[in-house]
Amino acid sequence: MTVNRRPSGTHHGDLRNALEGAALALVAERGPHGFTLAEACRRAGVSVSAPYKHFADREALLVSLALKGYQEQRRRYAAALTSSTDPAQQLAAFAAAYVRFAAEERALFDITFLAGLDKGRHPELAQAGGALHDDLMPVTRRLTGDPEAAFDLLVRVSAAAHGLALFLQQDMLPGPWxxxxxxxxxxxxxxxxxxxxxxxxxxxxxxHVHHGR
Incomplete structure (x- = not known):
């Protein structure tokens, strides 16, 4: 998923999209903490007062992009689940899709997971994350038959995929791997x-239960 980037210096019928595109480019260069709202305005070619029509502050701009990150994840994971009818294969495809999202959409990944956005202040982020959970739990439930065990399995698979994604980003694995x-x-x-x-x-x-009887 790519937020359209508009050339600077043009009039913005799509000011929101221009600012999001500028912020994504800055995050790709410097990380989610490495830019100001004023820099995003300069990159987008608009005045520093322009963003306040859409975003109260820099965090609001990042929240908007994090929501796009969740939407893109949901699209990719849904596609991964259609790759098989076997729940084990589906969960494996989800794990692989997680790594690919982190690699192909690094700026969105970094904003979604590394920007330190407060879900208490932005419940829409928690709702977006919950939608991913709701999509994936039926898969793990088919494997476990128990909701607590299904959640535990989903957490373990997601955590492993997340760690591997970070290993890849940070070149922590030996060359061939x-x-x-x-x-x-x-x-x-x-x-x-x-x-x-x-x-x-x-x-x-x-x-053990059988032999304990």
Whole structure:
């Protein structure tokens, strides 16, 4: 997903989009904490008073972009879930899609997860994150049959994918392994390993209960 970037110096029938595009470019260069609202205005070619028609402050601009980040994730994860009817394969495809989103939309990823936005002040962010949870829980529920175990599995798979995405971003893996394709595959394999561990633990628990009777 890309927010359209308008050339500077033009009149803005789409001022909001111009400011978002400028902010995304600045985040790509400096990270989510490395720019001011005034710099975004200069990059967009508008006066420093212009953004207040749409954004109360820099945080409001970042919140708008974070919502776009959640929307793009939801689109990508929904596409990943259509890749199979098998819940294990679906969860593995989600993990790989998570890594690819972080790599292909790094600015949106950084804003969504690393900008320190307060979900208490911006409940719309919590709602957007909750929508992702609601989309994915039916998949893990099919694997566990229990809502608490389903949530636990989703957290573990998501955390592994998130960590691998950061490893890739920060070049923390040895050369041959530090490629998008390799890390996507690792995320999928980790999801399968977590599912297999769950199945083994459940089977062992049932075995102990059986022999305890």
């Amino acid at each position: 530090n490629t998008l394709a390799t890390v996507e595959a690792q995320a999928a394999l980790t999801a399968h390993a977590l599912i297999d561990h769950l199945a083994h633990a459940t089977s062992s628990e049932g075995h």
